[in-house]
Amino acid sequence: MNETLAALAAITVLTLVKATPLIFAALGGVLGERSGVVNIGLEGVMTAGAFAAVIVSGATGSAIAGAIAGVLAGAALAAILAFVATRLAYDQIVAGTGVNIVALGGAAFGLVLIYGQPGASHEVPAFGPAGERVLTILAFVLAVALALFLSRTPWGLRVRACGENPRAAAAAGIDPLRTRFWAVIAGGAIAALGGVYLSLAELDLYSDGMTAGRGYIALAAVIFGRWSPIGATGAALFFGFFSALQYTLQRAGIPSELMQALPYLAALVALAGFAGRVRAPAADGVPYVPDNVRA
Amino acid sequence: MAAFFKLRIVRDLGVALIVVFGVGSIAMLLARVSPIDGFSALFDGAFGTTSEFAETLVSATALLFPALGIALSFRAGLFNIGAEGQIILGGLAAGVAGYLVPGPPVVSIVVTLLAGAAAGGIWGGIAGYLKAKFNANEVIATLMLNVVAVLFATYCVNGPLHFPSANEGETPLLARTAWLPTIIPDTRLTIAFVIAVLLAIALRFVFTRTVFGYELRAAGEAPDAARRAGIDLGRVAVLAMTCSGAIAGVGGATIVTGVLHRFNTGLSPGYGFVAIAVALVGNLEPLWIGVAAFAFGILQNGALSMQAEANVPRDIVNVIEGLVIIALAGRRVISARRST
Numbered sequence: 001m002n003e004t005l006a007a008l009a010a011i012t013v014l015t016l017v018k019a020t021p022l023i024f025a026a027l028g029g030v031l032g033e034r035s036g037v038v039n040i041g042l043e044g045v046m047t048a049g050a051f052a053a054v055i056v057s058g059a060t061g062s063a064i065a066g067a068i069a070g071v072l073a074g075a076a077l078a079a080i081l082a083f084v085a086t087r088l089a090y091d092q093i094v095a096g097t098g099v100n101i102v103a104l105g106g107a108a109f110g111l112v113l114i115y116g117q118p119g120a121s122h123e124v125p126a127f128g129p130a131g132e133r134v135l136t137i138l139a140f141v142l143a144v145a146l147a148l149f150l151s152r153t154p155w156g157l158r159v160r161a162c163g164e165n166p167r168a169a170a171a172a173g174i175d176p177l178r179t180r181f182w183a184v185i186a187g188g189a190i191a192a193l194g195g196v197y198l199s200l201a202e203l204d205l206y207s208d209g210m211t212a213g214r215g216y217i218a219l220a221a222v223i224f225g226r227w228s229p230i231g232a233t234g235a236a237l238f239f240g241f242f243s244a245l246q247y248t249l250q251r252a253g254i255p256s257e258l259m260q261a262l263p264y265l266a267a268l269v270a271l272a273g274f275a276g277r278v279r280a281p282a283a284d285g286v287p288y289v290p291d292n293v294r295a
Numbered sequence: 296m297a298a299f300f301k302l303r304i305v306r307d308l309g310v311a312l313i314v315v316f317g318v319g320s321i322a323m324l325l326a327r328v329s330p331i332d333g334f335s336a337l338f339d340g341a342f343g344t345t346s347e348f349a350e351t352l353v354s355a356t357a358l359l360f361p362a363l364g365i366a367l368s369f370r371a372g373l374f375n376i377g378a379e380g381q382i383i384l385g386g387l388a389a390g391v392a393g394y395l396v397p398g399p400p401v402v403s404i405v406v407t408l409l410a411g412a413a414a415g416g417i418w419g420g421i422a423g424y425l426k427a428k429f430n431a432n433e434v435i436a437t438l439m440l441n442v443v444a445v446l447f448a449t450y451c452v453n454g455p456l457h458f459p460s461a462n463e464g465e466t467p468l469l470a471r472t473a474w475l476p477t478i479i480p481d482t483r484l485t486i487a488f489v490i491a492v493l494l495a496i497a498l499r500f501v502f503t504r505t506v507f508g509y510e511l512r513a514a515g516e517a518p519d520a521a522r523r524a525g526i527d528l529g530r531v532a533v534l535a536m537t538c539s540g541a542i543a544g545v546g547g548a549t550i551v552t553g554v555l556h557r558f559n560t561g562l563s564p565g566y567g568f569v570a571i572a573v574a575l576v577g578n579l580e581p582l583w584i585g586v587a588a589f590a591f592g593i594l595q596n597g598a599l600s601m602q603a604e605a606n607v608p609r610d611i612v613n614v615i616e617g618l619v620i621i622a623l624a625g626r627r628v629i630s631a632r633r634s635t
Contacts, residue, residue: 038434040376040434040438081621084621084624084625088625089625090621090624090625091624091625092624093374093376093434094374094571094575094620094621094623094624095620095621095624097376097568097571097620098571098572098617098618098619098620098621098622098624099617099621100568100617101565101568101569101613101614101616101617101620102613102614102617102618102621103617104613105610105611105612105613105614105615105616105617106613106614108608108610108613109322109608109610109611109613109614112608112610113325113326113608118608118610213441213442216435216438216441216442219435219438220435220439223432223435255450255454257446257447257449257450257453257454258446258450260446261442261443261446261447264439264440264442264443264446265439265443267435267439268425268431268436268439268440268443271425271429271431271432271435271436271439272425272428272429272431273429
C-alpha cells in the first residue's frame with residue numbers, strides 16, 4: 001500500500017516537473033494567439049530563455065538575475081516576431097519558423113564563443129529544489145492570472161477583440177497592431193520562463209537542443225486547451241503526465257522512443273479529434289492591415 | 296535595367312545577401328575574426344578545390360530536394376514544416392530497402408529512391424489527410440510528425456530493424472549496387488545532383504503547364520474561388536502534402552544512397568528547415584530555387600572551413616538562415632490563404 005502511494009506521489013511530482021515548462025510556454029502561446037498572432041517560435045523563445053539564464057547566472061552568480069535575463073531574452077526574441085507580424089504583416093508561421101532557427105543557432109554560436117566548447121555550458125548557480133517548486137507554483141498562478149486578465153479586464157477584452165475581429169476593434173478605438181505587438185512580447189516573456197525552468201531549475205546548465213520540441217508540444221497544448229489559459233494548463237499537465245509515465249513504463253520494457261513519442265501522438269490525435277469542435281480566435285494567424293495603409 | 300531591380304526575386308536575393316554579409320560580419324567580429332578572413336575561409340571552403348566545390352554541390356542537392364517539396368506545398372497554401380521528418384523517414388526507407396533488396400545497379404537504385412519517396416510521401420500525406428478530413432492545422436501536425444519521425448527512426452534502427460552488422464543508430468553499409476554513381480570521380484557528388492536539377496525543371500513544367508499545377512495555385516491563392524470552380528480542396532491538400540513529402544523523402548534517400556551509403560539517425564543537420572529559406576529565396580519558383588540552393592550550399596559547406604580555418608563557430612550560418620526566413624516571410628503567395 002505504502003509502495004503504491006509512494007509510486008503515485010513520485011509520478012505526481014514528476015508530472016509537475018515535466019508540465020511546468022510546458023505550462024509557461026503554452027500560456028505564452030495562448031496570450032499571443034488570443035491577440036491574433038500564432039507564435040510558432042515558442043521553441044526558440046524557450047531556447048533563448050534557457051540560454052540567456054545560464055549565461056547571466058554564470059556571470060553574476062545569481063540564479064535570479066539569470067531568470068530575469070532569460071525572460072528579457074525571450075521577450076526580445078518574441079519582439080522580432082511581434083514586429084514582422086504586426087507592422088510588416090508578414091506571415092506568422094514562416095517568421096516563427098525562422099525565429100526557432102535563429103535561437104537554436106544563436107545559442108550554439110554563443111556557447112562556443114563564451115565557453116569555448118560546443119554542446120553544453122558549464123554548471124552555473126541554479127535554483128535548487130525550493131526554487132523549482134516556486135517556479136511550478138508561479139506557473140499555476142500565472143495561469144489563473146492570465147485567465148482573469150483575459151476574461152475580466154478591459155485590456156484582456158482588447159486583446160481578445162484583436163484576435164477575433166481586429167477591424168471592429170480598430171473601429172472601437174483599439175490599435176490592433178500595438179495590442180498584438182505587446183501581447184506577443186508578453187507571451188514571449190512568459191514562455192521564456194519555461195526555458196529558464198529547464199536550464200536553472202531542472203538542470204543547472206544549458207545544452208544544445210535541451211528544449212527538445214517542448215515549444216511544439218506547447219502549441220498543441222494551446223489547441224488542446226481551446227485557447228484558454230486554464231485549458232492549456234490542463235493540457236500541459238496531461239502531456240507532462242505522459243512524459244512522467246515514460247520513466248515508469250520504460251522499466252516495464254516499453255521502448256523509450258515510443259514513450260517519448262506519446263505526447264506528440266496524443267497531440268496529433270487531439271488535433272484531428274478537436275479540430276472540428278473547437279474554434280481558434282477568428283483572426284488567429286491573419287495579419288491585420290489597417291484600412292488607411294491599404295492601397 | 297530598372298525593371299530588373301523591380302523583380303521580386305532580385306530584391307529578395309538582395310535582402311538575403313545583406314543578411315548574410317551583415318550578420319556574418321558581426322558574428323565574425325564577435326568571434327574576434329576579421330570578416331575578410333572569415334568570408335575568405337568560407338568561400339575557400341566552398342570553392343577552393345574540385346572536391347570542395349563538389350561538396351558544395353552535395354549540400355546544395357540535399358537542400359534542393361526538400362526546398363522543391365516545400366515550394367509545392369506553399370504554392371497550395373499549405374505549410375509543410377515537416378520536411379525534416381520526411382527526409383529522415385525517406386532515408387530510413389532507402390537504407391533498409393538498399394540493404395535488404397539486392398539487385399542489379401539500376402534496379403536497386405530505383406527501388407531505394409522509390410522507397411524513400413513512399414516513406415516521405417506517407418509522412419506528408421498523413422498531415423494532408425488530417426487537414427482534408429478533420430481540418431487539422433498542418434503546421435502543428437507536421438511539427439509533431441517531425442519529432443515522431445526521429446523517434447520512430449531511432450526506435451527502428453535500434454530495435455526491430457537492427458542488423459547485427461550495424462552500429463547503434465545506423466543501418467548496415469549498403470550493397471555497392473545501391474550506391475549512386477558519382478559524376479566527379481573521388482568526390483561524393485553523385486547523379487543525385489542531376490536528378491534534383493531534372494526534378495526542378497519538371498516541377499517548373501508541372502507548376503506552369505498542368506492542371507495539377509493550376510489547382511495548386513488556385514487552392515493557394517484563391518481557395519474560395521477554387522472551391523466554387525469545383526476544385527476539391529481536400530484532394531488537393533492530400534495530393535500536395537503527399538507529393539511534397541515524397542520529394543523530401545527522395546532527398547533523404549539520396550543522402551543515404553549517394554553520400555553516407557547507410558542510414559544514420561543524424562543524416563540531416565536540419566536540411567528540412569533550412570530548405571524553407573531556400574524555397575522562399577527562390578520565390579517558390581523551381582529554377583530560382585535551384586539558384587538559391589546553390590547559394591545556401593556555399594554557406595552550409597563553407598561554414599565548415601570557416602570554423603576550421605578561421606575559428607568562427609559554424610552555427611552562425613543557422614542564425615543567418617533563420618534571419619533570411621524571417622526577412623522573407625512577407626510573401627504574398629503564402630499569406631493569401633489562412634482561413635479554410
